[in-house]
Amino acid sequence: MQLAPIVIFAFNRPNALRNTIQSLLKNEEAKESDLYIFVDGARLNKKGDQEKVNAVQDYVKGIKGFKNFHYTFSDKNKGLGNSIIEGVTQVINQYGKAIILEDDLVFSTNFLSYMNQGLNQYEKEIKVFSICGYSNKIKVPKEYKYDTYFCTRSSSWGWGTWANRWNSIDWELKNWEQYSSQRKAFNKWGGSDCFKMLNDWKNGKNQSWAIRFCFAEFLQNKISLFPIISKIKNNGFNGEGTNCKKWSRFRYEFDNEGKKIFSFPTTLDINRHLFQSAMSYHSIIIRIWSKIMYQIYR
Template identity: 35%
Template sequence: MPEVLAPVVLFCYNRPWHLRQTVEALAANALAPETELIVFSDGPKTEAEVPLVQEVRGYLSTVEGFKSTHVVAAAQNRGLAVSVIAGVSEVLARHERVVVLEDDMLCTPDFLDFMNEALGTYKNRADVFSVTGYAPPLALPPKYPHDVYLVPRTSSWGWGTWRNRWQQADWQVLDFEKLRKNKAERRKLTRGGEDLWPMLVKQQRGVIDSWSVRWTYSQARRGAYSLYPVRSKIRNIGTDGSGTNFTFSTSYYGEELSDQQVHFPPELRPDPAVQEVLGRFYKLPWPVKIKNWLRYRI
Protein backbone atom coordinates (compact mmCIF):
# COMPACT_ATOMS: atom_id res chain seq x y z
CA MET A 1 0.00 0.00 0.00
CA PRO A 2 1.46 3.42 -0.93
CA GLU A 3 2.42 5.71 1.95
CA VAL A 4 0.22 8.51 0.56
CA LEU A 5 -3.30 7.44 -0.34
CA ALA A 6 -4.97 8.78 -3.46
CA PRO A 7 -7.68 11.37 -2.79
CA VAL A 8 -11.20 10.44 -3.88
CA VAL A 9 -12.88 12.90 -6.24
CA LEU A 10 -16.67 12.58 -6.25
CA PHE A 11 -18.92 14.25 -8.82
CA CYS A 12 -22.57 14.85 -7.97
CA TYR A 13 -25.55 16.78 -9.24
CA ASN A 14 -29.20 16.47 -8.20
CA ARG A 15 -29.72 12.98 -6.76
CA PRO A 16 -29.45 13.18 -2.96
CA TRP A 17 -30.64 9.60 -2.36
CA HIS A 18 -28.10 8.10 -4.76
CA LEU A 19 -25.36 10.34 -3.38
CA ARG A 20 -26.07 9.32 0.20
CA GLN A 21 -25.76 5.63 -0.69
CA THR A 22 -22.52 6.28 -2.58
CA VAL A 23 -20.94 8.22 0.31
CA GLU A 24 -22.07 5.75 2.96
CA ALA A 25 -20.60 2.81 1.01
CA LEU A 26 -17.34 4.71 0.55
CA ALA A 27 -17.20 5.68 4.24
CA ALA A 28 -17.51 1.98 5.15
CA ASN A 29 -14.04 1.40 3.69
CA ALA A 30 -11.28 0.80 6.23
CA LEU A 31 -9.11 3.41 4.48
CA ALA A 32 -11.80 6.12 4.49
CA PRO A 33 -10.51 7.83 7.69
CA GLU A 34 -7.12 8.22 5.99
CA THR A 35 -8.53 9.41 2.66
CA GLU A 36 -9.19 12.96 1.48
CA LEU A 37 -12.64 13.37 -0.12
CA ILE A 38 -13.11 16.16 -2.67
CA VAL A 39 -16.65 16.66 -3.96
CA PHE A 40 -17.58 18.64 -7.06
CA SER A 41 -21.26 19.60 -6.81
CA ASP A 42 -22.69 20.80 -10.12
CA GLY A 43 -25.13 23.70 -10.25
CA PRO A 44 -28.80 23.47 -11.32
CA LYS A 45 -29.81 23.59 -14.98
CA THR A 46 -33.23 25.04 -14.20
CA GLU A 47 -35.07 26.68 -11.31
CA ALA A 48 -36.97 23.44 -10.79
CA GLU A 49 -33.71 21.65 -9.88
CA VAL A 50 -32.60 24.20 -7.28
CA PRO A 51 -34.23 22.39 -4.32
CA LEU A 52 -32.57 19.08 -5.19
CA VAL A 53 -29.15 20.70 -5.60
CA GLN A 54 -29.65 22.48 -2.28
CA GLU A 55 -30.59 19.16 -0.65
CA VAL A 56 -27.43 17.58 -2.06
CA ARG A 57 -25.29 20.38 -0.65
CA GLY A 58 -27.06 20.27 2.69
CA TYR A 59 -26.24 16.58 2.95
CA LEU A 60 -22.62 17.14 1.92
CA SER A 61 -22.19 19.59 4.82
CA THR A 62 -22.90 16.70 7.22
CA VAL A 63 -20.54 14.10 5.73
CA GLU A 64 -18.01 12.64 8.17
CA GLY A 65 -15.70 9.66 8.30
CA PHE A 66 -12.92 10.86 5.99
CA LYS A 67 -9.54 12.44 6.65
CA SER A 68 -11.02 15.65 5.24
CA THR A 69 -14.00 16.63 3.11
CA HIS A 70 -13.89 19.56 0.73
CA VAL A 71 -16.89 20.58 -1.40
CA VAL A 72 -16.54 22.63 -4.58
CA ALA A 73 -20.01 24.01 -5.36
CA ALA A 74 -20.57 25.32 -8.89
CA ALA A 75 -22.87 28.34 -9.15
CA GLN A 76 -24.09 27.26 -12.60
CA ASN A 77 -24.50 23.95 -14.35
CA ARG A 78 -21.33 22.83 -16.09
CA GLY A 79 -22.36 19.35 -17.19
CA LEU A 80 -20.61 16.11 -16.32
CA ALA A 81 -17.95 16.11 -19.05
CA VAL A 82 -16.68 19.63 -18.29
CA SER A 83 -16.89 18.96 -14.56
CA VAL A 84 -14.86 15.74 -14.75
CA ILE A 85 -12.16 17.08 -17.05
CA ALA A 86 -11.71 20.28 -15.04
CA GLY A 87 -12.13 18.68 -11.61
CA VAL A 88 -9.75 15.76 -12.14
CA SER A 89 -7.21 18.12 -13.73
CA GLU A 90 -7.43 20.45 -10.74
CA VAL A 91 -6.90 17.67 -8.21
CA LEU A 92 -4.07 16.06 -10.20
CA ALA A 93 -2.27 19.39 -10.25
CA ARG A 94 -1.76 18.81 -6.51
CA HIS A 95 -1.63 15.00 -6.32
CA GLU A 96 0.14 12.33 -8.35
CA ARG A 97 -2.82 9.94 -8.46
CA VAL A 98 -6.56 10.06 -7.97
CA VAL A 99 -9.63 7.86 -7.50
CA VAL A 100 -12.82 9.07 -9.16
CA LEU A 101 -16.47 8.28 -8.41
CA GLU A 102 -19.82 9.64 -9.53
CA ASP A 103 -22.88 9.94 -7.30
CA ASP A 104 -24.42 6.61 -8.33
CA MET A 105 -21.63 4.14 -7.54
CA LEU A 106 -21.81 1.68 -4.67
CA CYS A 107 -18.44 0.24 -3.74
CA THR A 108 -17.28 -2.69 -1.65
CA PRO A 109 -15.62 -2.12 1.76
CA ASP A 110 -12.24 -2.91 0.20
CA PHE A 111 -12.62 -0.63 -2.84
CA LEU A 112 -10.07 1.91 -1.59
CA ASP A 113 -7.60 -0.88 -0.77
CA PHE A 114 -8.04 -2.24 -4.29
CA MET A 115 -7.65 1.12 -6.00
CA ASN A 116 -4.65 2.30 -4.00
CA GLU A 117 -2.83 -1.00 -4.41
CA ALA A 118 -3.53 -1.01 -8.16
CA LEU A 119 -2.35 2.59 -8.53
CA GLY A 120 0.78 1.76 -6.56
CA THR A 121 1.58 -1.49 -8.38
CA TYR A 122 1.25 -0.10 -11.91
CA LYS A 123 2.43 3.48 -11.39
CA ASN A 124 5.55 2.90 -13.51
CA ARG A 125 3.79 0.92 -16.23
CA ALA A 126 3.46 3.41 -19.11
CA ASP A 127 1.20 0.94 -20.93
CA VAL A 128 -1.39 1.09 -18.12
CA PHE A 129 -3.34 4.34 -18.39
CA SER A 130 -6.02 3.78 -15.76
CA VAL A 131 -7.50 1.30 -13.30
CA THR A 132 -11.11 0.60 -12.37
CA GLY A 133 -13.00 -1.27 -9.69
CA TYR A 134 -15.86 -2.12 -12.06
CA ALA A 135 -16.06 -5.51 -13.76
CA PRO A 136 -18.39 -5.62 -16.78
CA PRO A 137 -20.29 -8.91 -17.20
CA LEU A 138 -17.76 -10.50 -19.55
CA ALA A 139 -17.74 -14.28 -19.90
CA LEU A 140 -14.02 -14.58 -19.18
CA PRO A 141 -12.20 -17.80 -20.10
CA PRO A 142 -12.76 -20.36 -17.30
CA LYS A 143 -9.02 -20.97 -16.97
CA TYR A 144 -8.02 -17.29 -16.82
CA PRO A 145 -5.43 -17.37 -13.99
CA HIS A 146 -5.46 -13.82 -12.56
CA ASP A 147 -7.73 -11.60 -10.43
CA VAL A 148 -7.29 -8.64 -12.81
CA TYR A 149 -6.92 -8.17 -16.56
CA LEU A 150 -5.88 -5.55 -19.09
CA VAL A 151 -8.01 -4.35 -22.02
CA PRO A 152 -7.77 -1.35 -24.39
CA ARG A 153 -10.86 0.38 -23.00
CA THR A 154 -11.23 2.74 -20.07
CA SER A 155 -14.08 2.68 -17.54
CA SER A 156 -15.83 5.72 -16.08
CA TRP A 157 -17.27 3.77 -13.14
CA GLY A 158 -15.10 3.83 -10.04
CA TRP A 159 -11.76 4.48 -11.71
CA GLY A 160 -8.37 6.02 -11.07
CA THR A 161 -5.32 7.31 -12.88
CA TRP A 162 -2.04 9.15 -12.51
CA ARG A 163 -1.11 12.75 -13.28
CA ASN A 164 1.37 11.84 -16.03
CA ARG A 165 -1.28 9.75 -17.87
CA TRP A 166 -4.08 12.31 -17.51
CA GLN A 167 -1.83 15.01 -18.89
CA GLN A 168 -1.54 13.04 -22.13
CA ALA A 169 -5.27 13.26 -22.85
CA ASP A 170 -6.30 15.05 -26.04
CA TRP A 171 -9.71 16.48 -25.18
CA GLN A 172 -9.96 18.22 -28.57
CA VAL A 173 -9.31 14.98 -30.51
CA LEU A 174 -6.95 16.76 -32.86
CA ASP A 175 -6.41 13.61 -34.97
CA PHE A 176 -10.12 13.14 -35.68
CA GLU A 177 -9.88 13.81 -39.43
CA LYS A 178 -6.95 11.42 -39.69
CA LEU A 179 -8.99 8.78 -37.87
CA ARG A 180 -12.01 9.39 -40.07
CA LYS A 181 -10.00 8.74 -43.23
CA ASN A 182 -7.79 5.92 -42.00
CA LYS A 183 -9.28 2.53 -41.04
CA ALA A 184 -5.97 1.30 -39.65
CA GLU A 185 -5.87 4.23 -37.21
CA ARG A 186 -9.50 3.65 -36.22
CA ARG A 187 -8.71 0.03 -35.37
CA LYS A 188 -6.47 1.28 -32.57
CA LEU A 189 -9.62 2.68 -30.97
CA THR A 190 -12.07 -0.08 -31.86
CA ARG A 191 -9.86 -2.75 -30.30
CA GLY A 192 -11.68 -1.58 -27.18
CA GLY A 193 -15.11 -2.14 -28.75
CA GLU A 194 -16.98 -1.46 -32.01
CA ASP A 195 -19.13 1.11 -30.23
CA LEU A 196 -16.22 3.47 -29.54
CA TRP A 197 -15.83 4.91 -33.04
CA PRO A 198 -19.55 5.83 -33.40
CA MET A 199 -19.39 7.38 -29.92
CA LEU A 200 -16.35 9.44 -30.84
CA VAL A 201 -18.01 10.64 -34.06
CA LYS A 202 -21.11 11.71 -32.12
CA GLN A 203 -18.89 13.44 -29.56
CA GLN A 204 -17.07 15.42 -32.22
CA ARG A 205 -20.33 16.37 -33.93
CA GLY A 206 -21.90 17.60 -30.70
CA VAL A 207 -24.52 14.85 -30.51
CA ILE A 208 -23.24 13.66 -27.13
CA ASP A 209 -20.92 15.16 -24.52
CA SER A 210 -18.64 12.38 -23.30
CA TRP A 211 -15.32 12.79 -21.56
CA SER A 212 -14.88 9.00 -21.28
CA VAL A 213 -14.77 8.22 -25.01
CA ARG A 214 -12.13 10.93 -25.41
CA TRP A 215 -10.19 9.43 -22.52
CA THR A 216 -10.35 5.99 -24.19
CA TYR A 217 -9.23 7.59 -27.48
CA SER A 218 -6.23 9.16 -25.74
CA GLN A 219 -5.30 5.78 -24.31
CA ALA A 220 -5.74 4.04 -27.69
CA ARG A 221 -3.40 6.51 -29.43
CA ARG A 222 -0.59 5.20 -27.23
CA GLY A 223 -1.51 1.53 -27.41
CA ALA A 224 -2.18 1.54 -23.67
CA TYR A 225 -4.58 -0.42 -21.46
CA SER A 226 -6.88 -0.17 -18.46
CA LEU A 227 -6.83 -2.60 -15.57
CA TYR A 228 -10.12 -4.27 -14.53
CA PRO A 229 -10.93 -6.73 -11.73
CA VAL A 230 -12.38 -10.13 -12.55
CA ARG A 231 -14.93 -9.63 -9.74
CA SER A 232 -16.51 -6.20 -9.41
CA LYS A 233 -15.88 -3.74 -6.59
CA ILE A 234 -18.46 -1.31 -8.04
CA ARG A 235 -22.21 -1.42 -8.67
CA ASN A 236 -23.93 1.29 -10.69
CA ILE A 237 -27.23 2.31 -9.05
CA GLY A 238 -27.88 5.13 -11.51
CA THR A 239 -29.37 2.96 -14.24
CA ASP A 240 -32.85 3.37 -12.73
CA GLY A 241 -33.82 6.13 -15.16
CA SER A 242 -32.67 8.97 -12.88
CA GLY A 243 -29.32 9.74 -14.48
CA THR A 244 -28.11 11.97 -17.27
CA ASN A 245 -26.67 9.18 -19.43
CA PHE A 246 -29.19 6.48 -18.47
CA THR A 247 -32.75 7.68 -18.99
CA PHE A 248 -34.04 4.11 -19.12
CA SER A 249 -34.17 1.64 -16.26
CA THR A 250 -32.03 -1.47 -16.00
CA SER A 251 -30.39 -3.46 -13.20
CA TYR A 252 -27.78 -4.94 -15.54
CA TYR A 253 -24.66 -3.20 -14.29
CA GLY A 254 -22.83 -4.73 -11.37
CA GLU A 255 -25.27 -7.04 -9.63
CA GLU A 256 -22.44 -9.10 -8.18
CA LEU A 257 -19.99 -7.41 -5.82
CA SER A 258 -16.99 -9.11 -4.25
CA ASP A 259 -14.70 -8.06 -1.42
CA GLN A 260 -12.44 -11.04 -2.08
CA GLN A 261 -8.75 -10.20 -1.86
CA VAL A 262 -7.10 -9.39 -5.19
CA HIS A 263 -3.56 -10.15 -6.26
CA PHE A 264 -1.85 -7.77 -8.69
CA PRO A 265 0.84 -9.38 -10.89
CA PRO A 266 3.32 -6.52 -11.59
CA GLU A 267 4.19 -7.99 -15.00
CA LEU A 268 0.57 -8.63 -16.03
CA ARG A 269 0.11 -8.73 -19.82
CA PRO A 270 -3.00 -8.50 -22.01
CA ASP A 271 -4.58 -11.89 -22.66
CA PRO A 272 -5.72 -12.53 -26.28
CA ALA A 273 -8.64 -14.67 -25.09
CA VAL A 274 -9.89 -11.84 -22.85
CA GLN A 275 -9.51 -9.41 -25.74
CA GLU A 276 -11.67 -11.69 -27.90
CA VAL A 277 -14.37 -11.78 -25.20
CA LEU A 278 -14.28 -7.99 -24.95
CA GLY A 279 -14.72 -7.65 -28.71
CA ARG A 280 -17.78 -9.91 -28.70
CA PHE A 281 -19.33 -8.08 -25.76
CA TYR A 282 -19.10 -4.66 -27.42
CA LYS A 283 -19.89 -5.84 -30.95
CA LEU A 284 -22.65 -3.70 -32.45
CA PRO A 285 -25.75 -5.44 -33.83
CA TRP A 286 -26.51 -4.83 -37.51
CA PRO A 287 -29.60 -2.65 -36.88
CA VAL A 288 -27.42 -0.26 -34.84
CA LYS A 289 -24.73 -0.22 -37.53
CA ILE A 290 -27.33 0.58 -40.19
CA LYS A 291 -28.84 3.32 -38.03
CA ASN A 292 -25.40 4.84 -37.47
CA TRP A 293 -24.75 4.83 -41.20
CA LEU A 294 -28.08 6.32 -42.18
CA ARG A 295 -28.03 9.02 -39.52
CA TYR A 296 -24.33 9.82 -39.11
CA ARG A 297 -22.62 8.14 -42.10
CA ILE A 298 -20.46 6.18 -39.65
Protein backbone atom coordinates (compact mmCIF):
# COMPACT_ATOMS: atom_id res chain seq x y z
CA MET A 1 0.00 0.00 0.00
CA GLN A 2 1.44 3.36 -1.06
CA LEU A 3 1.19 5.66 1.94
CA ALA A 4 -0.18 9.17 1.52
CA PRO A 5 2.07 12.10 2.45
CA ILE A 6 1.30 13.87 5.71
CA VAL A 7 0.90 17.66 5.60
CA ILE A 8 0.96 19.67 8.84
CA PHE A 9 0.20 23.36 9.21
CA ALA A 10 1.79 25.11 12.18
CA PHE A 11 2.12 28.65 13.44
CA ASN A 12 3.14 29.83 16.90
CA ARG A 13 2.56 26.93 19.30
CA PRO A 14 5.75 24.86 19.71
CA ASN A 15 4.39 22.67 22.51
CA ALA A 16 1.22 21.84 20.60
CA LEU A 17 3.22 20.90 17.52
CA ARG A 18 5.57 18.76 19.60
CA ASN A 19 2.60 16.79 20.97
CA THR A 20 1.25 16.34 17.45
CA ILE A 21 4.55 15.01 16.12
CA GLN A 22 5.14 12.73 19.08
CA SER A 23 1.71 11.12 18.72
CA LEU A 24 2.23 10.66 14.98
CA LEU A 25 5.53 8.90 15.59
CA LYS A 26 3.70 6.29 17.68
CA ASN A 27 2.07 5.17 14.41
CA GLU A 28 4.34 2.54 12.86
CA GLU A 29 3.46 3.87 9.39
CA ALA A 30 5.14 7.20 10.19
CA LYS A 31 8.62 5.91 9.33
CA GLU A 32 7.37 5.03 5.83
CA SER A 33 5.49 8.31 5.31
CA ASP A 34 6.69 11.57 3.77
CA LEU A 35 6.06 14.59 6.00
CA TYR A 36 5.57 18.20 4.92
CA ILE A 37 5.30 21.02 7.46
CA PHE A 38 4.26 24.56 6.59
CA VAL A 39 4.88 27.20 9.26
CA ASP A 40 3.06 30.51 8.83
CA GLY A 41 4.83 33.82 9.46
CA ALA A 42 4.39 36.03 12.52
CA ARG A 43 1.74 38.73 12.68
CA LEU A 44 3.36 42.15 12.58
CA ASN A 45 1.01 43.74 15.11
CA LYS A 46 1.07 40.88 17.64
CA LYS A 47 3.59 41.27 20.45
CA GLY A 48 5.64 38.14 21.08
CA ASP A 49 4.46 36.39 17.91
CA GLN A 50 7.87 36.36 16.23
CA GLU A 51 9.53 34.70 19.22
CA LYS A 52 6.89 31.95 19.28
CA VAL A 53 7.16 31.39 15.52
CA ASN A 54 10.95 31.22 15.86
CA ALA A 55 10.54 28.54 18.54
CA VAL A 56 8.30 26.52 16.22
CA GLN A 57 10.83 26.83 13.40
CA ASP A 58 13.67 25.70 15.66
CA TYR A 59 11.69 22.64 16.71
CA VAL A 60 10.72 21.78 13.14
CA LYS A 61 14.34 21.76 11.97
CA GLY A 62 15.09 18.91 14.36
CA ILE A 63 12.18 16.59 13.52
CA LYS A 64 13.18 13.02 12.66
CA GLY A 65 11.51 9.65 12.26
CA PHE A 66 9.71 10.01 8.92
CA LYS A 67 10.68 8.59 5.53
CA ASN A 68 11.33 11.99 4.00
CA PHE A 69 10.87 15.38 5.64
CA HIS A 70 10.28 18.79 4.04
CA TYR A 71 9.47 22.10 5.68
CA THR A 72 8.53 25.57 4.45
CA PHE A 73 8.71 28.73 6.56
CA SER A 74 6.65 31.69 5.37
CA ASP A 75 8.28 35.11 5.74
CA LYS A 76 4.85 36.74 6.15
CA ASN A 77 1.58 35.87 7.83
CA LYS A 78 -0.74 34.32 5.25
CA GLY A 79 -3.46 33.24 7.66
CA LEU A 80 -4.62 29.66 8.16
CA GLY A 81 -7.00 29.54 5.20
CA ASN A 82 -4.50 30.74 2.61
CA SER A 83 -1.72 28.63 4.09
CA ILE A 84 -3.76 25.44 3.86
CA ILE A 85 -5.05 26.06 0.33
CA GLU A 86 -1.56 26.83 -1.00
CA GLY A 87 0.24 24.07 0.89
CA VAL A 88 -2.25 21.29 0.19
CA THR A 89 -2.40 22.22 -3.48
CA GLN A 90 1.39 21.96 -3.74
CA VAL A 91 1.65 18.52 -2.10
CA ILE A 92 -1.53 16.87 -3.33
CA ASN A 93 -0.79 17.61 -6.97
CA GLN A 94 2.57 15.91 -6.56
CA TYR A 95 1.25 12.75 -4.87
CA GLY A 96 -2.40 12.58 -5.95
CA LYS A 97 -3.60 12.33 -2.34
CA ALA A 98 -2.66 13.66 1.09
CA ILE A 99 -3.43 13.54 4.81
CA ILE A 100 -3.85 17.05 6.21
CA LEU A 101 -3.36 18.02 9.86
CA GLU A 102 -3.08 21.06 12.09
CA ASP A 103 -0.79 21.54 15.08
CA ASP A 104 -3.31 21.05 17.90
CA LEU A 105 -4.27 17.43 17.18
CA VAL A 106 -3.25 14.22 18.96
CA PHE A 107 -3.63 10.87 17.21
CA SER A 108 -4.35 7.27 18.10
CA THR A 109 -1.68 4.70 17.26
CA ASN A 110 -3.83 3.42 14.37
CA PHE A 111 -4.62 6.82 12.86
CA LEU A 112 -2.32 6.51 9.84
CA SER A 113 -3.43 2.93 9.21
CA TYR A 114 -7.07 4.01 9.19
CA MET A 115 -6.45 7.05 6.98
CA ASN A 116 -4.42 5.17 4.39
CA GLN A 117 -6.89 2.29 4.23
CA GLY A 118 -9.72 4.76 3.69
CA LEU A 119 -7.86 6.69 0.99
CA ASN A 120 -7.05 3.48 -0.86
CA GLN A 121 -10.53 2.00 -0.40
CA TYR A 122 -12.38 4.98 -1.90
CA GLU A 123 -9.86 6.48 -4.31
CA LYS A 124 -11.97 5.51 -7.34
CA GLU A 125 -15.32 6.17 -5.64
CA ILE A 126 -15.78 9.74 -6.82
CA LYS A 127 -18.86 10.09 -4.58
CA VAL A 128 -16.53 10.10 -1.55
CA PHE A 129 -15.06 13.58 -1.04
CA SER A 130 -12.84 13.04 2.00
CA ILE A 131 -11.68 10.63 4.72
CA CYS A 132 -12.04 12.09 8.23
CA GLY A 133 -10.04 10.94 11.25
CA TYR A 134 -12.14 12.70 13.87
CA SER A 135 -15.69 11.74 14.81
CA ASN A 136 -18.09 13.11 17.37
CA LYS A 137 -19.52 10.63 19.84
CA ILE A 138 -22.56 9.09 18.17
CA LYS A 139 -25.32 6.61 18.96
CA VAL A 140 -24.65 3.49 16.91
CA PRO A 141 -27.58 1.19 16.04
CA LYS A 142 -27.16 -2.30 17.49
CA GLU A 143 -27.35 -3.89 14.05
CA TYR A 144 -24.63 -1.65 12.57
CA LYS A 145 -21.51 -3.79 12.01
CA TYR A 146 -18.92 -1.50 10.41
CA ASP A 147 -16.04 0.48 11.93
CA THR A 148 -16.85 3.47 9.74
CA TYR A 149 -19.85 5.41 8.45
CA PHE A 150 -20.71 8.03 5.85
CA CYS A 151 -21.98 11.52 6.55
CA THR A 152 -22.39 14.72 4.57
CA ARG A 153 -20.43 17.45 6.33
CA SER A 154 -16.69 16.83 6.37
CA SER A 155 -14.50 17.42 9.43
CA SER A 156 -11.38 19.60 9.30
CA TRP A 157 -9.79 17.97 12.36
CA GLY A 158 -7.43 15.58 10.58
CA TRP A 159 -8.58 14.45 7.17
CA GLY A 160 -7.45 13.29 3.75
CA THR A 161 -8.55 13.64 0.17
CA TRP A 162 -7.43 13.20 -3.43
CA ALA A 163 -6.19 15.70 -6.00
CA ASN A 164 -9.21 15.41 -8.29
CA ARG A 165 -11.59 16.25 -5.42
CA TRP A 166 -9.40 19.07 -4.07
CA ASN A 167 -8.95 20.68 -7.47
CA SER A 168 -12.70 20.73 -8.10
CA ILE A 169 -13.28 23.39 -5.41
CA ASP A 170 -14.15 27.01 -6.28
CA TRP A 171 -12.23 28.72 -3.49
CA GLU A 172 -13.24 32.20 -4.63
CA LEU A 173 -17.00 31.40 -4.74
CA LYS A 174 -17.28 33.32 -7.99
CA ASN A 175 -20.98 32.55 -8.49
CA TRP A 176 -22.01 34.05 -5.15
CA GLU A 177 -25.44 35.29 -6.25
CA GLN A 178 -26.36 31.76 -7.26
CA TYR A 179 -24.75 30.22 -4.16
CA SER A 180 -26.44 32.59 -1.69
CA SER A 181 -29.87 31.36 -2.77
CA GLN A 182 -29.03 27.91 -1.38
CA ARG A 183 -28.95 28.93 2.28
CA LYS A 184 -31.71 26.56 3.45
CA ALA A 185 -30.50 23.61 1.39
CA PHE A 186 -26.91 24.00 2.64
CA ASN A 187 -28.03 24.18 6.28
CA LYS A 188 -30.27 21.15 5.88
CA TRP A 189 -27.38 19.22 4.32
CA GLY A 190 -24.66 20.11 6.82
CA GLY A 191 -26.14 21.75 9.91
CA SER A 192 -27.77 25.01 10.98
CA ASP A 193 -24.49 26.93 11.18
CA CYS A 194 -23.23 26.20 7.66
CA PHE A 195 -24.44 29.13 5.61
CA LYS A 196 -23.62 31.69 8.29
CA MET A 197 -19.97 30.56 8.28
CA LEU A 198 -19.92 30.71 4.49
CA ASN A 199 -21.50 34.17 4.46
CA ASP A 200 -19.08 35.37 7.13
CA TRP A 201 -16.17 34.27 4.93
CA LYS A 202 -17.66 36.19 2.01
CA ASN A 203 -17.91 39.30 4.22
CA GLY A 204 -14.36 38.96 5.54
CA LYS A 205 -15.34 37.86 9.05
CA ASN A 206 -13.39 34.60 8.92
CA GLN A 207 -10.67 32.97 6.83
CA SER A 208 -12.18 29.49 6.85
CA TRP A 209 -11.05 27.18 4.10
CA ALA A 210 -13.07 24.37 5.71
CA ILE A 211 -16.53 25.87 5.12
CA ARG A 212 -15.65 26.37 1.46
CA PHE A 213 -14.50 22.75 1.29
CA CYS A 214 -17.83 21.64 2.79
CA PHE A 215 -19.77 23.89 0.43
CA ALA A 216 -18.06 22.27 -2.55
CA GLU A 217 -18.97 18.88 -1.11
CA PHE A 218 -22.58 20.05 -0.82
CA LEU A 219 -22.71 21.44 -4.37
CA GLN A 220 -21.35 18.19 -5.78
CA ASN A 221 -23.61 15.99 -3.61
CA LYS A 222 -20.65 14.12 -2.13
CA ILE A 223 -20.11 12.36 1.21
CA SER A 224 -17.27 11.83 3.69
CA LEU A 225 -16.11 8.77 5.64
CA PHE A 226 -15.86 8.87 9.45
CA PRO A 227 -14.67 6.36 12.06
CA ILE A 228 -17.17 5.15 14.64
CA ILE A 229 -14.48 5.76 17.29
CA SER A 230 -12.41 8.90 16.79
CA LYS A 231 -8.75 8.51 15.87
CA ILE A 232 -8.12 12.12 16.88
CA LYS A 233 -8.53 14.35 19.89
CA ASN A 234 -8.33 18.11 19.52
CA ASN A 235 -6.21 19.86 22.15
CA GLY A 236 -6.85 23.27 20.62
CA PHE A 237 -9.55 24.37 23.04
CA ASN A 238 -7.25 26.37 25.28
CA GLY A 239 -7.81 29.82 23.79
CA GLU A 240 -4.71 29.70 21.60
CA GLY A 241 -6.22 28.10 18.48
CA THR A 242 -7.12 30.19 15.44
CA ASN A 243 -10.74 29.04 15.32
CA CYS A 244 -11.26 27.36 18.72
CA LYS A 245 -12.76 28.72 21.93
CA LYS A 246 -11.92 27.53 25.45
CA TRP A 247 -15.02 25.31 25.47
CA SER A 248 -16.39 22.95 22.86
CA ARG A 249 -19.84 21.46 22.29
CA PHE A 250 -18.23 18.51 20.54
CA ARG A 251 -17.79 15.22 22.42
CA TYR A 252 -15.87 12.17 21.28
CA GLU A 253 -14.61 8.72 22.21
CA PHE A 254 -10.89 8.29 21.56
CA ASP A 255 -9.55 5.04 20.11
CA ASN A 256 -7.14 3.44 22.57
CA GLU A 257 -7.45 -0.11 21.23
CA GLY A 258 -4.98 0.14 18.36
CA LYS A 259 -6.99 -1.99 15.92
CA LYS A 260 -5.29 -1.92 12.50
CA ILE A 261 -7.79 -3.51 10.11
CA PHE A 262 -11.08 -1.69 9.59
CA SER A 263 -14.41 -2.64 8.05
CA PHE A 264 -16.06 -0.27 5.59
CA PRO A 265 -19.70 -0.06 4.47
CA THR A 266 -20.44 -2.21 1.42
CA THR A 267 -22.50 0.61 -0.14
CA LEU A 268 -22.16 4.40 -0.20
CA ASP A 269 -25.50 4.94 1.53
CA ILE A 270 -25.85 7.19 4.56
CA ASN A 271 -27.30 5.46 7.63
CA ARG A 272 -30.19 7.64 8.80
CA HIS A 273 -29.67 7.00 12.53
CA LEU A 274 -25.94 7.72 12.40
CA PHE A 275 -26.55 10.84 10.32
CA GLN A 276 -29.08 12.24 12.79
CA SER A 277 -26.79 11.52 15.72
CA ALA A 278 -23.80 13.17 14.03
CA MET A 279 -25.79 16.22 12.90
CA SER A 280 -27.29 16.80 16.35
CA TYR A 281 -24.09 18.63 17.33
CA HIS A 282 -25.00 21.35 14.83
CA SER A 283 -28.62 21.84 15.89
CA ILE A 284 -29.86 25.32 16.78
CA ILE A 285 -30.52 24.37 20.42
CA ILE A 286 -27.01 22.99 20.92
CA ARG A 287 -25.48 26.02 19.23
CA ILE A 288 -27.40 28.42 21.51
CA TRP A 289 -26.15 26.49 24.53
CA SER A 290 -22.64 26.68 23.12
CA LYS A 291 -22.81 30.47 22.83
CA ILE A 292 -23.74 30.69 26.49
CA MET A 293 -20.85 28.43 27.45
CA TYR A 294 -18.45 30.40 25.23
CA GLN A 295 -19.27 33.51 27.26
CA ILE A 296 -18.67 31.67 30.54
CA TYR A 297 -15.32 30.26 29.40
CA ARG A 298 -14.02 33.36 27.61
